Amino acid sequence: xxxxxxxxxxxxxxxIADATTALLNAxxxxxxxxxxxxADTTIPAEYVLMRHYLGEPVDAALEARIAxxxxxxxxxxxxxxxxxxxxxxxxxxxxxYFALKMIGDNCDQPHMQRARDAIRVRGGAENANxxxxxxxxxxxxxxxxxxxxxxxxxxxxxxxxxFHMSKISYWARTVIAPLLVLGSLKPRARNPLGTTIGELFxxxxxxxxxxxxxxxxxxxxxxxxxxxxxxxxxxxxxxxxATRQRAIDRTHDFVTERLNGEHGLGAxxxxxxxxVLMYDALGTAAQHPNMxxxxxxxxxxxxxxxxxxxxxxxxxxxxxxxxxxHALMEVQDEAATAGAINGLDWLKPRQILDVKGDxxxxxxxxxxxxxxxxxxxxxxxxxxxxxxIVMAMDRAEKLRGNSVYETAIERGAEWICGLQSANGGxxxxxxxxxxxxxxxxxxxxHGALLDPPTEDLTARCVSMLGQLEAxxxxxxxxxxxxxxxxxxxxxxxxxxxxxxxxxxxxxxSVLCALNSAGLDGDSPEVKRAVEWLLSIQNADGGWGEDGxxxxxxxxxxxxxxxxxxxxxxxxxxxxxxxQAGHASVGxxxxxxxxxxxxxxxxxxxxxxxxxxxxxxxxxxxxxxxFFPLWALARYRNLLAGRSVRFGM
Numbered sequence: 001x002x003x004x005x006x007x008x009x010x011x012x013x014x015x016i017a018d019a020t021t022a023l024l025n026a027x028x029x030x031x032x033x034x035x036x037x038x039a040d041t042t043i044p045a046e047y048v049l050m051r052h053y054l055g056e057p058v059d060a061a062l063e064a065r066i067a068x069x070x071x072x073x074x075x076x077x078x079x080x081x082x083x084x085x086x087x088x089x090x091x092x093x094x095x096x097y098f099a100l101k102m103i104g105d106n107c108d109q110p111h112m113q114r115a116r117d118a119i120r121v122r123g124g125a126e127n128a129n130x131x132x133x134x135x136x137x138x139x140x141x142x143x144x145x146x147x148x149x150x151x152x153x154x155x156x157x158x159x160x161x162x163f164h165m166s167k168i169s170y171w172a173r174t175v176i177a178p179l180l181v182l183g184s185l186k187p188r189a190r191n192p193l194g195t196t197i198g199e200l201f202x203x204x205x206x207x208x209x210x211x212x213x214x215x216x217x218x219x220x221x222x223x224x225x226x227x228x229x230x231x232x233x234x235x236x237x238x239x240x241x242a243t244r245q246r247a248i249d250r251t252h253d254f255v256t257e258r259l260n261g262e263h264g265l266g267a268x269x270x271x272x273x274x275x276v277l278m279y280d281a282l283g284t285a286a287q288h289p290n291m292x293x294x295x296x297x298x299x300x301x302x303x304x305x306x307x308x309x310x311x312x313x314x315x316x317x318x319x320x321x322x323x324x325x326h327a328l329m330e331v332q333d334e335a336a337t338a339g340a341i342n343g344l345d346w347l348k349p350r351q352i353l354d355v356k357g358d359x360x361x362x363x364x365x366x367x368x369x370x371x372x373x374x375x376x377x378x379x380x381x382x383x384x385x386x387x388x389i390v391m392a393m394d395r396a397e398k399l400r401g402n403s404v405y406e407t408a409i410e411r412g413a414e415w416i417c418g419l420q421s422a423n424g425g426x427x428x429x430x431x432x433x434x435x436x437x438x439x440x441x442x443x444x445x446h447g448a449l450l451d452p453p454t455e456d457l458t459a460r461c462v463s464m465l466g467q468l469e470a471x472x473x474x475x476x477x478x479x480x481x482x483x484x485x486x487x488x489x490x491x492x493x494x495x496x497x498x499x500x501x502x503x504x505x506x507x508x509s510v511l512c513a514l515n516s517a518g519l520d521g522d523s524p525e526v527k528r529a530v531e532w533l534l535s536i537q538n539a540d541g542g543w544g545e546d547g548x549x550x551x552x553x554x555x556x557x558x559x560x561x562x563x564x565x566x567x568x569x570x571x572x573x574x575x576x577x578x579q580a581g582h583a584s585v586g587x588x589x590x591x592x593x594x595x596x597x598x599x600x601x602x603x604x605x606x607x608x609x610x611x612x613x614x615x616x617x618x619x620x621x622x623x624x625x626f627f628p629l630w631a632l633a634r635y636r637n638l639l640a641g642r643s644v645r646f647g648m
Contacts, residue, residue, distance in 0.1 A: 007589055012636055015593045019629040020331050022600030023324055024339045026625070031342035033324045034317035035622030036303055038310065039611065040082045041073050042092050043269055045099035046135070047298065047311040050273050052102050053138065054280060055190030063103045065309035070096050072308065074111055078118030083547045083607035083617040088118060091132040094125045094200060102195045116199060124202035129615075130211065130445050131270075134179065138277070139189045141196055146208040148442035149232040152180040152247040153239060155254065159361075166361045167438060169451035170380045170429040173358065174266030176443075177254050178278035184244065187281040214445040215552055221440035229442050252282065256290055258379045264297030267374040268314045272298050313611065313618070315374050320622045321347055322389045326648060327626040329395055330633035337399060344396055344405065347371065347389055351408050352378050359419060362431040369415030382428050383419060384457055384499065386412045387464040391647045394467060413468060416461050417477045424480035425453025425488075426461045428499070448612035454498035455488050459509035463647030466516030482517055485510050486525060492556060493528030501608045501617070502549040503557065504566050507533060508573035516647040521578035530577045533570050534584050538562045541591035543570040546606065550613035564602035565620075567591055568627035572634060572648075580638040589635050592628045601625045 027033055044066050051059075075081050079093035097115045105112055119125060125136070126146075136142045155177070157164050165173050198205050210229070213222045255275050259265055264272035275294045284291045301312040325340035325347075352368050357379035360366060370381030371389050390412040393405035419431040427433050434452040438444060462481040489495055489510075490503075497506030507529050514526055521527070535557075537543055542562025549558060571588040579585055597603055604624035607617045637644055 007586055007593075007635075007639075011593050012589070012632060015596050016331060016629065016632050016636065018596065018600035019625075019632070020328065020333065020336050020600075023328060023625060023629065024335065027324075027339055027342070031346035032317050032321045033343065033622065034315060035320050035620065035625065037312045037314060037316045038303075038619040038621065039313040039616060040089075040092050041070050041080045041096045043313050044069055044310045045092075045095040046269075046273060047302075048099040048102055049095070049135065049139075050276070050298070052191055052193065052195070053189040053277065055192050062309060065305070065307065066311075067100055067103045067105065069308040069310045070100055071111055074115065078114035079122075080115075082615070083619075084605055086547055086617075088122065090119065090122060090125070091128045093119050094128045094132055094197070095135070097200065098195075098197050101197060102193065107199065119200050120202060125197065125200035125205075126203065126208045127211075130443055133208075133211075134183070136197075136205075138182065138187065139191055139196070141198065142205045142208050144183075144186055145233075146210060147183065148210065149229050149236055150176070150180055150183050150443055151232060151236050151239065152184040152251055153243060154180060155247050155251045156243070163438065163441070166358065167433070167435045168449050169433060170358060171266065171268060171271070171451075172449045174258065174268065174271035174380075175274060177251050178265070178271070178274035181248055181251050181278045182274065182281055184248070185281045187277070210442060211445055214447065216447040217440045217445075221437055222442075225441045248282070252278070259290060259293060260297070260376050260378075261293050262297050262300060263374060263376040264294060264300075266380060267372070267377040269298065269301060269311065270313075272301075313616075316620065316622070317375055318347065318350065318371055318385050318389075319373055320620075320626075322385065322392050323622070323630075324626045325392050326388070326395070327630035327633070329392070329399060330630050330637065332633070332637065332642075337396075340392075341396055341400070344389075344393055348393075348405065348408055350375075351389075351411065352381050353411065355379060357381065359430050363418050366418035367411065367414065369411035369413075371412070380429055381415075383416055383426050384428055384460055387416055387460040388648065390416075390464050391467050395646055409468070413464065416464065420461070420477050420480065421453045423453060424482075424484035425455075425458040426481070427451040427453050428457055446612060446615045448615050453484065455485060455495040455506045456497050456499055456509040458484050458488075459495070459506070459513035460647075462513040463509075463516045466513065466518065467645075467647035478517060481513075485513065489525055489528065493530075493532035494557075495529070497610075498613070499610060500569070501547065501566070501610055502545050504533070504536075504543055504545050504569050504573075505608075508569035508576075511573040511576045512648050515576040515578075516645070526577050530574060530579055532557075533574055534582070537570070537584050537587070541587035542567040542595070543588070544606075547610070547614075547617050550610065552614075561606065562591065563604050563606050563608055563624070564592060564595055565604060565608045565623035565627045568631035571631045572627075575631075575634055575638060575644075580635065585635070589632065592632055596628070602628050 077088045079088040080096045082089045133146050137144050137147055265275040279291045303310050321343045325343040328336040328340040355378040370386040372381045373385050390409050393409050421432045429451050433450055438449050439447050458481050465478040494503040495506035495510040511529055540562050543566045544560035544562045546560040567588050571585050574585050595602055602624035607619040609618040609620050611618050
């Protein structure tokens with residue numbers, strides 16, 4: 001196709017130059033990048049409640065700034081959503097209300113009345129999810145009878161048992177382990193102010209029972225596990241004390257071994273908080289090194305602004321750094337390339353080569369070789385970061401004509417190939433973590449217990465293998481990965497996006513993989529995907545999709561306002577499919593040029609990523625900084641006739 005859309009070369013060059021300068025100015029002195037990572041209001045609310053649970057001295061100034069943050073995100077429906085402009089969410093609303101009341105907001109204030117009415121008209125706080133009910137039980141607001149029984153003795157079960165810690169995801173593993181201790185000891189929050197939220201319930205809070213079946217759960221499995229829960233509730237008090245103590249000790253050791261020092265258990269907020277509460281319940285002194293490390297790790301997640309403060313779910317320096325490096329290498333400018341190389345040099349020593357993490361349970365003979373998402377998290381490297389880093393390092397070597405990353409690339413690719421699942425796909429942290437019956441246990445009302453192979457992760461690994469032009473063994477892995485992708489394409493031509501929102505992200509990822517593997521625009525899979533992307537472009541030239549696309553009853557794309565990051569994914573996907581000259585790509589590029597801010601970046605308040613579909617969403621503040629630059633620079637390169645054959 002010809003380049004028919006009249007994109008001004010000067011405007012394109014200026015947009016690229018401004019974004020490049022802004023990114024280079026954001027680089028840390030040691031070479032890395034890290035941008036804010038924001039979730040919904042449950043995280044800062046839980047931070048406030050944790051402090052009061054522990055009876056820590058009230059920091060009135062800090063709490064005032066968090067309260068400002070929480071109030072500003074209350075929606076018109078009176079409650080709090082999981083993403084901007086989202087629907088009411090019961091658990092997020094209950095926690096935000098509880099935190100504001102704990103901070104000192106009077107229940108008679110208009111915003112508190114609106115929140116209370118919104119919660120009660122939807123059935124009351126008794127309809128909150130399991131994690132919220134556990135929190136409320138710890139504060140004595142509800143009875144432990146409404147919480148599923150999870151005996152700490154679970155930690156002692158053999159691997160062949162239907163439920164084993166290795167059968168659930170890394171995030172569930174690190175969150176649940178300390179919860180097992182809390183559920184067995186049933187400690188009570190200090191809560192010096194004695195704050196309760198009984199007014200949010202329609203019935204006596206102490207009478208609240210177990211939750212009904214969640215929409216994703218199957219009737220037969222659900223009732224089987226509900227019966228098991230009834231039995232456990234009867235026999236658990238009779239478990240031998242010696243066995244219980246051995247289980248508590250085993251769990252304590254599991255948590256402590258993975259504590260990560262000041263980076264926290266699993267380097268994710270919910271696990272980090274549960275670790276602190278576990279140590280507290282076990283009587284660990286506040287001055288003990290484990291407690292000091294666990295508690296300080298949480299404060300490192302705070303983001304301080306002029307008038308408000310919030311708490312991040314985790315930090316994303318490795319992810320931010322490697323994606324920024326890709327975008328800068330696409331610019332093909334000496335200063336940009338130098339900045340990218342500095343970022344990759346920062347990443348190189350962070351490759352985990354000496355720790356066999358939990359992933360090794362699936363393949364104990366495999367050598368370590370991955371990277372983690374956060375600064376430090378050696379037990380839990382992930383395949384997404386690793387594949388993207390390997391591709392960036394390979395690209396840097398080709399740009400500079402050297403082999404400084406050769407060993408790192410080989411170890412990373414070896415590790416990824418060793419964690420391919422039996423169905424040909426890849427998960428984020430483990431191989432074959434697809435025990436779907438476990439999503440039916442009462443504890444899993446959120447449906448986010450597992451880490452099965454997904455389209456976007458598989459696409460990233462296929463992209464890496466295709467870019468490396470791998471040898472015979474990885475070629476077999478690539479072929480199996482391609483078959484997985486072919487089998488998961490939806491009838492409308494799109495692919496699901498597990499970690500980015502949603503089908504736009506998944507389709508971009510897979511189109512890059514197919515291109516890397518040598519499939520051209522005439523391939524039927526590519527044609528269908530291109531048609532889908534073209535069909536969902538917004539009238540303003542951009543693309544958009546929000547968290548409603550993860551609903552169980554999804555029946556096709558639902559229009560959402562355009563965002564810079566999703567527009568970048570769409571045009572990058574179309575360009576990977578050989579459609580750089582299509583008028584729709586030109587319109588997308590023009591949208592990005594027009595939407596760029598005076599600071600060189602793009603404003604994007606909408607959430608375009610996900611932690612757990614239907615439960616937990618993310619707003620990467622870096623996404624509208626590097627993805628649009630990547631798309632603009634790729635477009636310029638193709639316009640100039642430069643061949644671009646990279647995995648991303």
